[in-house]
Amino acid sequence: MPDSQPEDFAADGGHGAVPLDGVPTALGEQPPSGEWPLYEVFVRGKRGLNHVHVGSLHAADDTMAVHHARDVYTRRNEGVSIWVVRADAITASSPDEKDPMFAPAGDKVYRHPTFYDIPDDVPHM
Amino acid sequence: MTDDHDSVYDGLLGEDDSHWAFGTSFEDPLAGVDTTIPDGADPATLATYCLMLGDDALVYSHRLSQWASNAPDLEDDIALANTALDLLGQARLLLARAAAADPSAVPAMPEGSPVPAEDSLAFFRDEPAFRNLRFVEPENGDFAVTIARLLVFSTYRLALLERLASSSDPVLSAIAAKGVKEVAYHRTYAGRWFVTLAQGTPESRRRLEAALPLVWRHHDELFATHPVEADAAAQGVGVDPAGLAGEVGAVLDQVLATAGVERPEVPSAGPVAGGRGRDGRHTEHLSRLLAEMQSVARAHPRGQW
Numbered sequence: 001m002p003d004s005q006p007e008d009f010a011a012d013g014g015h016g017a018v019p020l021d022g023v024p025t026a027l028g029e030q031p032p033s034g035e036w037p038l039y040e041v042f043v044r045g046k047r048g049l050n051h052v053h054v055g056s057l058h059a060a061d062d063t064m065a066v067h068h069a070r071d072v073y074t075r076r077n078e079g080v081s082i083w084v085v086r087a088d089a090i091t092a093s094s095p096d097e098k099d100p101m102f103a104p105a106g107d108k109v110y111r112h113p114t115f116y117d118i119p120d121d122v123p124h125m
Numbered sequence: 126m127t128d129d130h131d132s133v134y135d136g137l138l139g140e141d142d143s144h145w146a147f148g149t150s151f152e153d154p155l156a157g158v159d160t161t162i163p164d165g166a167d168p169a170t171l172a173t174y175c176l177m178l179g180d181d182a183l184v185y186s187h188r189l190s191q192w193a194s195n196a197p198d199l200e201d202d203i204a205l206a207n208t209a210l211d212l213l214g215q216a217r218l219l220l221a222r223a224a225a226a227d228p229s230a231v232p233a234m235p236e237g238s239p240v241p242a243e244d245s246l247a248f249f250r251d252e253p254a255f256r257n258l259r260f261v262e263p264e265n266g267d268f269a270v271t272i273a274r275l276l277v278f279s280t281y282r283l284a285l286l287e288r289l290a291s292s293s294d295p296v297l298s299a300i301a302a303k304g305v306k307e308v309a310y311h312r313t314y315a316g317r318w319f320v321t322l323a324q325g326t327p328e329s330r331r332r333l334e335a336a337l338p339l340v341w342r343h344h345d346e347l348f349a350t351h352p353v354e355a356d357a358a359a360q361g362v363g364v365d366p367a368g369l370a371g372e373v374g375a376v377l378d379q380v381l382a383t384a385g386v387e388r389p390e391v392p393s394a395g396p397v398a399g400g401r402g403r404d405g406r407h408t409e410h411l412s413r414l415l416a417e418m419q420s421v422a423r424a425h426p427r428g429q430w
Contacts, residue, residue, distance in 0.1 A: 036198070057200055060321070067314060068200035071207050 038087040039065040041072075043079040051083050059084075154217050154243065155296065160225040163293045166360045171294060172227030173256065174357035176246070177403055178285075179219030180257035183247055184411065185278060186212035187418050188265055197268055204314060208275070211307040218300045220246045225296075239429055240422070248422035252405075252412050259394065259402040260343040262410040269322055269332035273340045276315035280376050281347045283308045284369045293361035316380050323384035337389040345393040347373070351403035 036058040042051035059065035065084040189209035196202035224231045224242035231242045232249040289301035322329040348370040357363025400406035
């Protein structure tokens, strides 16, 4: 990993945290001309209960981002609802912190609810 | 995208085709549809009227498709391509309806030709047989011209399709009802870009103001009723476009006011050889467009697509 500041991470294109250097995402900062800010797109499918991240796109503002999301990500009748959010509004965990963040949970199998006997008359388990 | 239930793209390939308005048959766009001519309607009038609306969609679809890979950014590239595809879908249904209403309107093809009737109408008619408005013919110009034209066209077509949904021909009514949802989005897209360009940068405003007179030259043609349209309206299958002018004008004035742009005062493009687009008299742009659009189908008249 190159030297980078853990606090300078944001979501980018659904591929996890990336450095913000050189990416026009900072809030309140005018993007350089010719470059629109990045938005993350979430779509709720016909059968889905949750909005699910499907990708990202560029747009000049929030309304245009919804239009673009409709055009780019729901062309094949996938969705019934769209959320968009500017990528810089998402605070993401840093890849540098991957081990302290996630590794400790890896060996604690007793946190899974698999050690209980489920009575036969309890449905939907 | 890991768990099956997490993907919004699941369920698209299920067995329930009900969300595809006209089924999933790629062979016949009107498969299973009753194409009986409604009482009081003349088959030739209905067919010509369908050609008029179908040719508007077909020619404009081809124009918009020319933006593919050339739009200002990827997202608008897809937006314009989607719009072109929506219109192509409308054109296919309308041309198929025309062919079903009056088979004599379809160009004769060689014995054993695999070309379906709607393709034959699209690719094997010559320019004078096209009934589209001249409004949809000129080159795209820059993005501002494209947006201004899309705004006027989709406002006009939305008002038209909303009324056509009450056509006494159930096929035309269903095609219109499907198109209303599509064209409503085209209008929203164009209207929003129109205001954005008008109030964006000095350059975007300059381009938009330069675009308006080019588009408005053919504005009056949209509401000039052709005898076939008058007959179709009288028979209950069609819509008289003259009756749309008030609603379309009100919508356009609202967008122009929001954008802070004056309605252009330009002389209307006159008839060509005594006729207009609906008569089969076209601008020179259409012949070049058709040459491009029809060349592959004509080079391979027995091609299977």
